[in-house]
Amino acid sequence: MFFHIVLERNMQLHPRHFGRDLREKLVAKLMKDVEGTCSGRHGFVVAITGIENVGKGLIRDGTGFVTFPVKYQCVVFRPFKGEILEAVVSMVNKMGFFAEAGPVQIFVSNHLIPDDMEFQSGDMPNYTTSDGSVKIQKDSEVRLKIIGTRVDATEIFCIGTIKDDFLGVISDPGTTS
Amino acid sequence: MSLVDGSPVNSSSSDDFAAFLDAELDSTSDTIPQEEEEEEEEEKESDDDDTNSLVQRTKRRKISVLDGSEALNGSTSHMDQIEVLDGSEELNGSTSHIDKIENFMYKLCNACELLCSETSVKEDICTHPGFIGGMCIKCGEKIDNQSGVAFGYIHKDLRLANDEIVRLRDRDLKNLLRHRKLYLVLDLDHTLLNSTRFSDITQDEGYLMNPDDPMQDTLKGSLFKLPFMNMVTKLRPFVHTFLKEASNLFEMYIYTMGERAYALEMANLLDPGRVYFNSRIIAQGDCTQRHQKGLDVVLGQESAVLILDDTEQVWVKHKDNLISMERYHFFASSCKQFGYKAKSLSELRSDESDADGALATVLNVLKQVHSMFFDRELGEDFAGRDARQMLRAVRSEVLKGCKIVFSRVFPTKFQAENHHLWMLAERLGATCSTEVDSSVTHVISTDIGTEKSRWAIQENKFLIEPRWLEAANFLWQRQPEERFPVKEVKLKPLTNTQ
Known part of the structure; x- marks a missing residue:
């Protein structure tokens, strides 16, 4: 799920940036530092949407660096157990398949793929129903349900399932909402 | 039905639903308990009057939306100043506007799914067939024990329990036999190719680095310089044909004692289209025993595996599967390493024969074993056969x-x-x-x-x-x-x- 939240961060700025563009430099550095990172509490920081306020800078002794407390608004993405996500399949093997929903990697074990879908090896490995009407292979889009999440310092990893009603390959992209 | 703490309204509504289901199910059986009969009647009454039921349903929805938002707030309250992107104001306002309820149906669904998944985990005990990053791949439960065999080459944190490996091998073998294929495990160094460091190149081999040398034309497509690894790699003659033909008969693995980065780079040279190996590349870090290669990390039934390797000693447990290869020494450093005094192929500006070199010979053997394995005259049941016996017979x-x-x-x-x-x-x-x-x-x-x-x-x-x-x-x-x-x-x- 996406959230729009306010976060705070202490930014250290080199004295060479002091001047007219100080604020821009600060924001640029903030974006570089924060966007794309991940924390267990908030999930992935997708984008910074605005700066709430920049606090008073504190000059550090000896180095000349200044620390500013910056409050900023950002969009974060955090998957939850039980959430339904749409994801793109990135790898298929005999164990199941891996899919990606933006920065989140999801593994769907073959225990959690409907029993009528069988693994087919070859140069384009895939899971196919016996009548061949449904096929999951690399770059397929699937709708899946998260049943477990694990958050590391730099990545979020999830276990998903497509063994449930209305889950699986999204055949018609127009119906996705 | 167990009540979940903190969401009494929601669970009672799902209780209602469960009761309704029970009633529906029981109505076909003979013995109907008194209580459920009453409930059934209640449901029937409400079904009689369409508008009445609609009102009831919307009421129920309202209640559960309230509850759903509660649950949502509860689950996210630890985050600083959270604002659900769709708008928390809408969320608060929704209780008074029925038409907005639909916007939150998906959240409701989520809440229900949460409930369902929790109860289902409690109901059937998962055998935990494998773990990925500490989570069971079947039920998603977090488990800390590090049992099972690591399959680092499929995913860095993947571990599988022994039962699961057996199950996967069984299933995979059936699938493979249907396609009339066997498994083939290939070594890299001295079997499919030969590599040397830039610093180990002798004077006589200097022409290899000279792009203007006339030999470069003949070496094109088989000699690769990898400056970022400080290495030169020479593919064994015939290797492309070998891989192409073998891929029709076998599912192929690369299994090397080299490091992972090196293995991937070599796989890239051998298989630029990524059609032969996919992710089946096993490197040093994936072995379960030091200085030994084992088929325990190969998801293939041992009876259907053939191995090509130049070093016999590393396959102590699988000698019957092994086809020993004559070592391919192209570079002088490689000859020196194995104690050969003679000039290397590179120094002599020659190479192994393309048409009847070691790979061409072994390809014929592989074909022979394959056709014996899938000999129709012996019947249609391939599952009971053993490629090791076929190999022994050919040998x-x-x-x-x-x-x-x-x-x-x-x-x-x-x-x-x-x-x-x-x-x-x-x-x-x-x-x-x-x-x-x-x-x-x-x-x-x-x-x-x-x-x-x-x-x-x-x-x-x-x-x-x-x-x-x-x-x-x-x-x-x-x-x-x-x-x-x-x-x-x-x-x-x-x-x-x-």
């Missing part, structure tokens, strides 16, 4: 009908039957003997002056050096004996042995 044809006596090959007090040459000869289908008699066809000797050697010359039997056996082993064919005559031993070593 035992090589020196069939030969009877071999060894002379001055084994150390004096060595049990002859345990010597690797003796065992090799028997594997190749020859019979071995310690004494000469008229049925003996070959005498393998290191010295022309021994009693048995003299007997061989006298009786007009083949007198050959031990290399003949090794050549037959690598080339899968009885070699012309004239090419392996026993040379006269110089006097000096003789005096040493006495």
Whole structure:
């Protein structure tokens, strides 16, 4: 799920940036530092949407660096157990398949793929129903349900399932909402 | 039905639903408990009047939306100043506007899913077939124990329990046999290619680095410089044809003692289209035992696996699956490493033969084993067959009908039957003997002056050096004996042995 939240961060700025563009430099550095990172509490920081306020800078002794407390608004993405996500399949093997929903990697074990879908090896490995009407292979889009999440310092990893009603390959992209 | 703490309204509504289901199910059976009968009646009453039921349903929805938002707030309250992107104001307002309820249906669904998944986990005990990053791949539960075999080459944190490996192998084998394929495990260095560091290139090999050298044309497509790894790699002649043809008969793995980064780079050279190996690349870090290769990390039934490797010692447990390859030494450093004094192929500006080199020979063997395995005359049941037996059968044809006596090959007090040459000869289908008699066809000797050697010359039997056996082993064919005559031993070593 996406959230729009306010976060705070202490930014250290080199004295060479002091001047007219100080604020821009600060924001640029903030974006570089924060966007794309991940924390267990908030999930992935997708984008910074605005700066709430920049606090008073504190000059550090000896180095000349200044620390500013910056409050900023950002969009974060955090998957939850039980959430339904749409994801793109990135790898298929005999164990199941891996899919990606933006920065989140999801593994769907073959225990959690409907029993009528069988693994087919070859140069384009895939899971196919016996009548061949449904096929999951690399770059397929699937709708899946998260049943477990694990958050590391730099990545979020999830276990998903497509063994449930209305889950699986999204055949018609127009119906996705 | 167990009530979940913190969401009494929601669980009671799902309780309602469960009761309704129960009632529906029980209505077909004979014995109906008093309570549920009443409930059933209630449901029927509400069903009678459409508008009435609609009102009831919307009421229920309202309640559960309230609850759902509560649950949502509860689950996210630990985050600083959270604002659900759709708007928390809408969320608060929704209780008074029925038309907005639909916007939150998906959240409701989520809440329900949460409930369902929790209860289902509690209901059926998961066997935890494997773990990925500490989570069960079947139920998503977090478990800390690090049991099972690591399959780092599929995913860095993947571990599988033994039962699951057996299940996967079983399932995969059936699938594979349907496609008339077997497994083939390939080594990289000295089997499919040869690599050397920039710093180890000798003066005679300098032309390899010179883009203007006339040899570059012939080497195009098989010699690769990898500056970021400080390495030069030469692919073995015939390797592309080999992989192409073998991929029709086998599901192929790369299994190397090299590092992962190196293995991936080499796989890229061998298989730029990524059609042969997919993610089946096993490197040093994936082995479960140090300095040993094992089929335990290969998701293939041992009875259907063939291995190509130049180093026999690393496959202690799987000797029956192994096809030994003659080492491919292209670079001088590689020859030096294995103690060869002669000039390397690169220094001589030559290469292995393309059409009848080691890979072409072994491809024929692989084809032979494959066609024996899938021989229709033996019936349609392939599952009970063993590729190792087929390999043994093919191998035992090589020196069939030969009877071999060894002379001055084994150390004096060595049990002859345990010597690797003796065992090799028997594997190749020859019979071995310690004494000469008229049925003996070959005498393998290191010295022309021994009693048995003299007997061989006298009786007009083949007198050959031990290399003949090794050549037959690598080339899968009885070699012309004239090419392996026993040379006269110089006097000096003789005096040493006495």
